[in-house]
Amino acid sequence: LTQSQELAAIIKSDKVAGKDYCVIDVRDDDWAGGNIKGAQNTPSSQFYVHVHDLVEKTKSVPTVVFHCALSQVRGPKAARIYAEARDQLEGDGEDIPHQVLILRGGFSDFQAKYKDDPELVENWSKEVWGHPEWL
Numbered sequence: 001l002t003q004s005q006e007l008a009a010i011i012k013s014d015k016v017a018g019k020d021y022c023v024i025d026v027r028d029d030d031w032a033g034g035n036i037k038g039a040q041n042t043p044s045s046q047f048y049v050h051v052h053d054l055v056e057k058t059k060s061v062p063t064v065v066f067h068c069a070l071s072q073v074r075g076p077k078a079a080r081i082y083a084e085a086r087d088q089l090e091g092d093g094e095d096i097p098h099q100v101l102i103l104r105g106g107f108s109d110f111q112a113k114y115k116d117d118p119e120l121v122e123n124w125s126k127e128v129w130g131h132p133e134w135l
Contacts (some may be wrong), residue, residue, distance in 0.1 A: 002101040004110045008120055008124055011037065024054070025107065026078040030069055033128025034111055048081060055085045059095050060084055067103035067110070070126035076102050115116040 010021055017038040026044040035041070039125055042050055045107070058064055064082065068074035079102050089095035103110065111129055114120040 002065060003104055004113050007036070007103055007110070008114060008117075009064070011120055016029060019061065021065065022058055022061050023065045023067070023103075024078070024082070026066060026068050026074045027107065028074075032125070034107070034115065034121055034124035036067075036107065036110060037118070037122045042078070044068065044078055047078045051078075051081050052080065052086050055089065059086065062096060063097050063101065064098065065101045065103055067106045069106050069108050071102050071104060071106035075106060101129075 007023070011017070014051065015021055023036050023039040025039040025041050026047055028039070028043045028045050031041050031043070042054055064086075066079035066082065067074045068078075080099050083100040086095055086098055087101065090097070111121055111124060115124045115129065
């Protein structure tokens, strides 16, 4: 697991999204209302179907961070499926050493801390996240 502040530091560093790291958001209909800047949405409902395409696109990326809204069910499950596929490639000599991480607290925690920072969060919606029960 990785903390919100650790991911924020990676995003704000000179590391390049899609090359040095990538963020995979597996939220489904709840993707609307904001996302981590540069995150790729691969909905959990279709994840198993698309995992090999995702691995193909990201197999040269050393750090891959998964999350959903809370990172309790969908994010960890997708991370496990993805990690197994990457490990198989690495075992076949077709991948680089890599780490697959899960963002602790998911987008819910991340947006609560960083919603006002355009370097970290984009498309944030007060209508979606501005209710006290979400914070």
